[in-house]
Amino acid sequence: MFSRLLLIAASLSVSILLGACAHAPSPAPRDSLARVAQTQTLKLGYREDAKPFSFKGADGTPAGYSVELCKRVAGALQSQLNLAKLDMQWVAVTATTRMQAVTDGSVDLECGSTSRTLGREQQVDFSNSIWVEGASFVSLATSSIGRSVHLDAKRVGVIRGTTTEQVLKGLASRGIVPILVDIQTHTDGIAAVRDGRADAYATDRLILVGEVTGGPAGAMLRLSDDYVSLETYSLMMRRDPDMRLSVNRALAEIYRSGEIGHVFRQSFPSGAVPSALVEAIYVLNALPE
Secondary structure, three states, rough: OOOHHHHHHHHHHHHHHHHHHHOOOOOOOOOHHHHHHOOOOEEEEOOOEEEOOOEEEOOOOOOOOHHHHHHHHHHHHHHHHOOOOEEEEEEEEOOOHHHHHHHHOOOOOOOOOOOOOHHHHHHHHHHOOOOEOOOOEEEEOOOOOHHHHHHOOOEEEOOOHHHHHHHHHHHHHHHHOOEEEOOOHHHHHHHHHHOOOOEEEEEEEEEEEEHHHHOOOOOOOOEEOOOOOOEEEEEEEOOOOOHHHHHHHHHHHHHHHHHHHHHHHEEEEEEEEHHHHHHHHHHHHOOOO
């Protein structure tokens, strides 16, 4: 009798376990495209302070050149995956958190102002280029800091972990050794120059233009006369060749069709035109099927 009771109990346990497994939700696929297809959601990372590429608009929603590109990439992915709908879930990231957000799956695609480097490619994947830009700096108009050679022994604000920080450190090979001041955001970097916490603030040149022209009134700032580096921007994602191919297929179509012109005009002031280098990016990455 005791043995029979044990057998019945064991059978009940197995039945309960199988029933629980049958009703348990399916685990999310590790493959990026499969997960997007299953959830019908694309998680997009954006910056709140990287104007004009990626920022929080006046209405509180993501805006900018990279954001507009990602919206169109999302539409292309929906078509490629034959989905009836694809929800875009926007996740705010910073220069410090963006790579971790990509690697841990918080975002599927980062739509910011991220420079593609070989070091970063050890951890993440990048799309084909979407922009070419150089690092520069701003200082008070009343200062004598106008070129990179003038940064020696000056307090220069920079966001830790960025390519601009590495460029500034590399100036030592030219006998230029700035005193680096840790900055959290681009807006804070501009403020640091205005209130005297830093003699200059360095980051990508077009972001500096956006911050200076769109910032509050106050002490006049000057943009440096030269670049301290030249870099290409890309959309960042997890290491996944299928996802990378799908994103690049979408970008190639945007470039080939001329839709990139609409993105540019929507993102930059009236009358602005792409530089020759940016035009080259569009032509070289308009890859055929």
